[in-house]
Amino acid sequence: MLKAKLKEWSKTNKGNWKQRKEDILSQISSWETIQEQRPLTDDELIQKTHSEEVAKQEEIAWKQRSRIQWLKKGDKNTKFFHRIATSHKRFNSMEELEVEGDITKDQIGIKEAAQEFYKNLYQETEGWRPDQRILDVSRITEEEQVWLQRPFGRRKFWEA
Template structure:
């Protein structure tokens, strides 16, 4: 067994998550025993070509083993959520356009709604710009093919000054596209110990796909019914959390102030002061911009790069949140309680 485990480690065998059941064997006796004995181990190279491979157990019927099948299964969950990629900030045209998108949005309403509307308008405009410029569709393979044609021509006709200049231009473009691809997969992999400049696109790609495989939901048991269709799963999840987070009347505990330490008047004044631009700037710039983005899809790198344009909107919203601090704190505490219940 040790030799087998050693072989699996050396071969980097990937054990895919098992869907439908947790175990593949049972002794079928009164004193029940369960184990996962049957599984597929795949090489990382296979998963690079077939990233949507899954293991699924089948009913065991008369046997004490569940049959296990492996197949590529692509589930359509609808449009993919928007995620801002850091390398877009390197495009000068995009930076100029994004500043214009933010300033041209004239939303009317509460400050929170204005901030939301400007982020939404920027996201829609950014998607259109990406499609029109086709910047996301430019793969390294296109440049590699051009380089091959150029090298073949040079071998046949000899190198000229124009061919050398064209080759230098293509090499520069190829490096740029490889760099974009590497940055994109590194960001999607969400590995904390990596830094800008680390180069292993295949590794980033495998980690990102591994995260997607582990997070995929192929079926869900809700109120005794097994759901497999993506739309019914989404509806079931929505109904569950809508009911779970529904406000209910309950008697809140009253805390006694006896024995509590008190802060000084100076500390009280400092806590009640409004957020300054310097404080917000310091907090933002001490956050890692590569962290997972928020619900709107923009990460902190986007906010840092466009801080001059969004600072006023951001600070106005911060002032409103501060003015309603008592209401915000009570709402926050009410949401934390059920969240901890769900996470166990």
């Protein structure tokens, strides 16, 4: 009896899941359209992030449920996948960068400024290096070199 009720509940809620997913994806799409025209307010950004998280959680749940089929058939680049990828690309991009008080919006300028920053960050500022020549140090003989490079036996191994 319980099994029959669960099947009935599942059938009635499947349509609701599809509708909810479509609603969430359309919300994400509308936020992205608005974001192309103007920057989102803090509330809008929170709502967009929440919608993306809900969509991501739902996708993860389906992946976990159908892991065997997914592995057999491979990853399909669905509309959902492309929307999430586009959303991540927009979130991870720099629209402007402040360099020495000047704001740069040109993508080539941003790229060059970032390259220059890291180039200067990892460049040596000191012009001198310590001298590696050490005076008045005795060297080992060739016999000592051979002795140091000899293979060790099992007895020495077990003693150690």
